[in-house]
Amino acid sequence: MKGKAWKFKDNVDTDQIIPARYLNSSDPAELAQHVMEDADPAFVKKFAKGDIIVAGENFGCGSSREHAPIAIKAAGISAVIAKSFARIFYRNAINIGLPILEVKNKETIEEIHEGDEIEIDLSNGIIKDLTKQKEHHSHPFPEFMQGIFDAGGLMEHIKNRLKKS
Amino acid sequence: MPQTISQKILASHAGKKELTPGELIYANIDFCLGNDITAPPAIKEFEKHGATKVFDPEKIVLVPDHFTPEKDHKSAQQVAMMRQFAKKHNLKYFFEIGCMGVEHALLPEMGLVKPGMLIIGADSHTCTYGALGAFSTGVGSTDLAAAMATGEVWLKVPESMKFVFKGKLNKWVEGKDLILYTIGHIGVDGARYKSMEFTGPAISELSIEGRLTMANMAIEAGGKNGIFDPDEKTLAYLKNKITNINWSLEIENWKLLKSDADAVYSDIYEFDCKDIEPQVSFPHLPSNTKPISKVGNIKIDQSVIGSCTNGRIEDLRVAAKILKGKKAAHGVRLIVIPATQKIYLQAIKEGLADIFMEANAMFETPSCGPCLGGHMGILGEGERSIATTNRNFIGRMGHPKSEVYLSNVAIAAASAVLGRIGSPEEL
Numbered sequence: 001m002k003g004k005a006w007k008f009k010d011n012v013d014t015d016q017i018i019p020a021r022y023l024n025s026s027d028p029a030e031l032a033q034h035v036m037e038d039a040d041p042a043f044v045k046k047f048a049k050g051d052i053i054v055a056g057e058n059f060g061c062g063s064s065r066e067h068a069p070i071a072i073k074a075a076g077i078s079a080v081i082a083k084s085f086a087r088i089f090y091r092n093a094i095n096i097g098l099p100i101l102e103v104k105n106k107e108t109i110e111e112i113h114e115g116d117e118i119e120i121d122l123s124n125g126i127i128k129d130l131t132k133q134k135e136h137h138s139h140p141f142p143e144f145m146q147g148i149f150d151a152g153g154l155m156e157h158i159k160n161r162l163k164k165s
Numbered sequence: 166m167p168q169t170i171s172q173k174i175l176a177s178h179a180g181k182k183e184l185t186p187g188e189l190i191y192a193n194i195d196f197c198l199g200n201d202i203t204a205p206p207a208i209k210e211f212e213k214h215g216a217t218k219v220f221d222p223e224k225i226v227l228v229p230d231h232f233t234p235e236k237d238h239k240s241a242q243q244v245a246m247m248r249q250f251a252k253k254h255n256l257k258y259f260f261e262i263g264c265m266g267v268e269h270a271l272l273p274e275m276g277l278v279k280p281g282m283l284i285i286g287a288d289s290h291t292c293t294y295g296a297l298g299a300f301s302t303g304v305g306s307t308d309l310a311a312a313m314a315t316g317e318v319w320l321k322v323p324e325s326m327k328f329v330f331k332g333k334l335n336k337w338v339e340g341k342d343l344i345l346y347t348i349g350h351i352g353v354d355g356a357r358y359k360s361m362e363f364t365g366p367a368i369s370e371l372s373i374e375g376r377l378t379m380a381n382m383a384i385e386a387g388g389k390n391g392i393f394d395p396d397e398k399t400l401a402y403l404k405n406k407i408t409n410i411n412w413s414l415e416i417e418n419w420k421l422l423k424s425d426a427d428a429v430y431s432d433i434y435e436f437d438c439k440d441i442e443p444q445v446s447f448p449h450l451p452s453n454t455k456p457i458s459k460v461g462n463i464k465i466d467q468s469v470i471g472s473c474t475n476g477r478i479e480d481l482r483v484a485a486k487i488l489k490g491k492k493a494a495h496g497v498r499l500i501v502i503p504a505t506q507k508i509y510l511q512a513i514k515e516g517l518a519d520i521f522m523e524a525n526a527m528f529e530t531p532s533c534g535p536c537l538g539g540h541m542g543i544l545g546e547g548e549r550s551i552a553t554t555n556r557n558f559i560g561r562m563g564h565p566k567s568e569v570y571l572s573n574v575a576i577a578a579a580s581a582v583l584g585r586i587g588s589p590e591e592l
Contacts, residue, residue: 011353011450013556013558015538015556015558015560016559016560019538020202020538023202023232024232024239024240026205026209026243026306038559038560039559058353058357061354061387062384062558063289063537063556064203064286064287064289064291064303064304065203065305066203066305066306066307067202086387088303088305091305092305092306092307095305095311096307144189153307154307154308155210155213156214159214
């Protein structure tokens with residue numbers, strides 16, 4: 001996956017990612033139209049499909065609304081790279097198959113600038129800043145979570161058990 | 166190895182003797198919970214993946230509370246989807262308006278929560294039930310879908326942090342101030358992925374309601390759960406509410422529910438309550454706290470008293486004590502929302518409703534309402550509210566350029582009368 005970097009600060013909460021005023025719908029396409037609206041109202045007009053969100057600490061804190069990673073995924077953002085993720089957002093992203101990368105070295109986030117062309121090798125956790133000609137690394141998922149992600153999300157992962165339910 | 170209360174509860178639900186922090190487990194849940202925002206996507210996932218039967222119709226709780234009474238046709242559709250699902254699967258716990266409440270006030274009030282339970286909810290404030298010695302944590306809609314089908318959840322065993330509160334509470338200080346103080350101290354990600362264990366002499370003295378408020382906001386420090394050892398106060402609280410169990414047996418089990426003396430903590434904090442004044446969180450993070458004496462002159466347009474954090478009858482009693490015989494300042498909208506139907510009725514019976522309405526408050530039916538900017542008291546551009554709710558993020562209560570200040574009930578009530586953020590001591 002390859003796209004342009006869009007930078008966000010620390011503690012981007014899920015109210016900024018998808019404000020509650022739009023939560024009377026859970027339609028991914030509708031949610032996508034308002035992605036990141038209260039963090040940057042112009043974002044939805046600026047980004048292109050495949051682009052990448054690059055954020056600071058504690059991305060996705062606050063509400064458990066899965067609408068947040070759903071809005072990001074449905075908008076066509078290919079991945080979120082951050083210094084750290086809030087835990088419910090983190091599990092939601094894994095459960096719905098939104099690629100997220102927690103960088104090994106937090107300096108990485110300062111070194112990537114808005115507009116940089118980024119290429120991600122997800123299975124090896126490699127983040128290539130093509131503009132800066134620099135390579136960064138992310139923490140690998142534990143095997144357990146990688147299994148959920150690789151299956152295409154939690155419901156696919158437990159498919160066999162669902163059939164019996 | 167020595168275990169914390171959180172490790173013990175998770176181990177008992179994962180069929181293990183003990184657990185190590187960082188371990189990934191599948192655990193059996195006692196309840197899973199969803200609301201009118203998070204249940205609809207869960208129901209869609211459940212059905213899309215061919216699940217046909219819920220794991221146990223008595224262990225799924227669906228509470229439409231965020232946009233109810235249904236505020237528009239889209240939210241009505243969402244509640245309708247829950248209603249149909251509840252009917253189809255014969256769910257025991259689905260709550261219509263008229264018998265509902267804000268979910269995290271409702272479950273403890275109904276006696277559904279017991280020490281040692283494992284409860285997950287597709288709502289971040291599910292961590293509230295730790296006040297009663299349960300392990301409870303917020304998850305997403307897909308987790309809820311999976312749990313409704315299988316009765317299981319995947320969890321990473323958290324490390325634990327211990328917060329020891331010593332000394333006696335200052336005047337007008339409530340559980341809310343202890344947790345805001347804690348969040349101000351460690352930051353909004355200070356407990357990220359971790360279990361927050363609250364203990365110490367001041368906690369032993371603190372009411373269950375105060376503990377519910379504290380556990381409720383563990384998520385605002387990034388915590389996975391907040392938890393208190395069950396004690397005499399817990400038993401007294403539950404005795405009135407739970408009838409269909411063998412009490413002597415349960416009490417024996419609950420006595421074992423505490424962290425081992427040599428349990429390992431990633432961090433231990435000790436706070437002396439004599440240093441803790443009523444706290445106010447400034448926009449736009451719950452961690453931007455200041456003691457009330459350092460707040461300065463902050464004028465307000467609105468005061469909201471309610472929510473899963475502070476909408477219980479004890480909270481309304483504190484508010485009524487301060488508002489009795491007084492009026493909200495000119496230009497201040499005072500909104501009081503009891504968290505459940507039972508609290509609403511009790512407030513009417515005790516004459517609290519009269520006090521509120523004579524103070525020019527709007528006294529509303531239970532709902533999350535303005536807390537998340539849903540309805541029933543939304544802020545316009547440039548407006549400012551003090552609130553007993555749990556979040557003051559950008560746009561949380563309405564317009565992205567509005568502001569929310571968080572406080573305890575006494576401060577919110579006094580501020581309504583003063584027209585600016587202030588203490589009951591100033592009235």
